Amino acid sequence: MSDSADTPTDDTFEPTEPNTGEDFEPVQVFPDEGTMDLRPGADSCTKCSTCDTNCPVAEVDDSFPGPKFQGPEQWRLKQTDEGEEFGIDDSIMDCSNCMRCDDACPSGVPLSQMHNEARGEYVDEEMSKLSVEYWRNRILANYRTSAWFASKVPRLANAAMNFGPARWVMEKTMGITSEREFPAFATETFREWWAARGGAATSREHAREARERMGESRDADKRVAYFHGCYSNYNTPEVAKSLVATYEHFGYEIVVPEQRCSGTPMFANGMLDDARRGAEVNVSSFADLVEQGYDAIASCTSCSMALRQEYPELFDIDGIEDVAEHTFEAVEYLRIHEDLEGELAGSSVDFPDLAYHAPCHARNQGLERQAVELFRDLDGVAIEDVGESCSGISGTYGWKAEKYEKSMAIGEEMFEHMDAVEPETGLTECPTCSMQMEHGSGYEIRHPLEVIDAAIAEE
């Protein structure tokens, strides 16, 4: 054997699939064409176990076999004739979908994609559709539906959802922990506020005024489509309003298109069909806007994660790649396009000092230091990072009665660090991390956009 001239040269670097550049004979291992080919991912795994040391569940529960097993090992086992007879191991439901393993893998194995596929298969083929667990998970995953109903009668819903006897019944019959308090529903949703304020037309006016103030062209091409997600619509419209004020301050006109849940809680519960239905609506409405030159921004780091990474990994919908490539976390986008550091460095703000927790899904977008770096030179507020551990709630995970203790054990490190630092107000981008922070510390929890908004308002 020698170097053969007919070997195609490959000098293109593909960082997201670093090991697939070499030629190999593809083996058809799937029964049909429509299934995702996860083989390159499985083949890239060198079993170094770095993913396992990033897994917050494996750290507190040794009966959980960890991401390496859930991803490449289980996939390989199922490709053999013997393996085909086995289903997906039920431990897949103990994975919290924090996605830390993705970022950890030095070989580019798409671990969370493999987990999502496996979990979807498990729920489809092995979980009884008549079981309490299935319906409990489905209700939790479809939070938007419950929130929509609750938003019609927010005061009643707030009282009912935290009414002790009702919660006892929910725990006993549904397996939803009674340890946690349900987040309050806003009396006016963000969308109601937005519509009453005059929608996109008002935003355009505000943006134009800001551009004139900044010495920019009145008709500058600064347009964003806001993916607010469920939580800032139904529960924390103040975050969404801060986003609007901040973006308009920098001369951006905002549109708020029709949207469903990003799918994050559905991926985590293996409800891929529910997630796909939402994705179809979201991709359809945002792809049109992207084509017109809009970028999509999200204030929830799990929503931006879903649109950027999970959508193109899991679904094949027209325009899905365009939407993924044009979606950003809201602060990240401003940091790229505006001199946000400069603006804040010259400002001061009247805000309580902050204990910041970086959500796992922010980490996976490379944003874990963003808030700390932005606010450390901002006068009037001190910020301290409470460490790199997962908060433990992972969306719907910590709401399940059988996962509650595990969720709190994972969060213990964060609680310890929150206790150790001076600030007594929390800060995070993720709605469910904020529930966990509040639950473990009793602190009020804010969003970075609220800090930026306050700093700008002071000017």
Place this chain on the structure above:
Amino acid sequence: MAIESDVLVIGGGLAGVTSALAAAREGASVRLVTYKQSSLRQASGLVDLLGYVDDEAVVDPYDAMDKLHDEHPYRLLGRDTVRDGMALFDDAVAGYYGEHTDANALLPTHGGTVKPTARYPAGAAAGIATDDRSTLLVGFETLADFDAPLAATHLDAAGAPFATDGVTISFPGDLRADAKVTRYAKLLDQDSDVAVGGRIVGARTALADRVKAHLDGHERVGFPAVLGDDHTETVRATLEAELGAAVFEVPMGPPSLPGLRLEDRLFEALDEAGANFEAGNPVVGFEGEDHIDHVLVDRKGATVPYSADQYVLATGGLVSKGVESTRAGVTEPIFDCHVPHPADRYDWFEDGVFDDHAFARFGVDVGPDLRPRDPQGEVEFDNLRAAGATLGGYDFAAEKSGSGVSIATGYAAGTHAVEDLT
């Protein structure tokens, strides 16, 4: 607009962090970007400077540098720069020993060999092989990576000047066979309750109780390196008090708690120095001819420009994909810097596993200023320097020089970058 800094460091391993730290401590605005988590997670936590030259164990690494070839990174920088780099490490990282002498320390490994190294974590200190106290190595049934009786036998065979025994016990709490190293560390960190013989006991006491039965007068006890993460000092102190013996950790293969702890210390130092850093997104390209104007970072499909006055390339070698090889050749993927290598692929390696392979020394070609050079020896970009395993001309595995070269070249690259700021 681009994300701006004075110095942009690409790569989050030991070389990248050291260069960012050196530059930030000089007062520059520094940003470090790394695609994946730091390779320190795979590191043993020992910091080697120079362990072997021509297969001979080295007593004093600084003396032995004279024996290296002229193009070796240590020779390019000179001894004083290497010392300055190590001084930066010593100053930034608390809880490491070995600073008091130029000579190498000898530390036992989890395979039962003895390794020359320049710096070692406090947790490994009591295990030093030149100490003649009798030693008990303790392994866990569920942790297959460390076979304590085998390691003890190997140490005996290697002529260690102390009596060594090894014992395998069941870790209290009956962990599963594939429990992760972080699970052991977490149990000990939190001193979590475990069930032992029908009683509920804290994990630290339960572990000490199990070891006591085998102690038999040994003066020190070595465990696999899983003795806690955040609170490792307390875990070790508790075990020492309960056992009445010195306790040390035996460094393990990847993934490694001592490596994770070292990563934490270094990034804390970087934070204190005011540097910015981010992980998760790769640098995929750049703009510029002989001068880099900006690089492009792929953020989940969106390409974002990052501009700086000076750049440091510390993306690692063949293992970390900072240097790539295909059948056609060997390349540096971001800036396409020249990587010298034989044209015939069959000259890249020798037949024996431990032979002197050419590939082990593949990397970009630099002079004393650490600027990558093209095949004609001309500087490729006037504002780019390379550090760590991206450099060619040395074989870190055979020399046991990986950490030292990363620290020394990282320090030099970061320092020179600041000197050149316009």
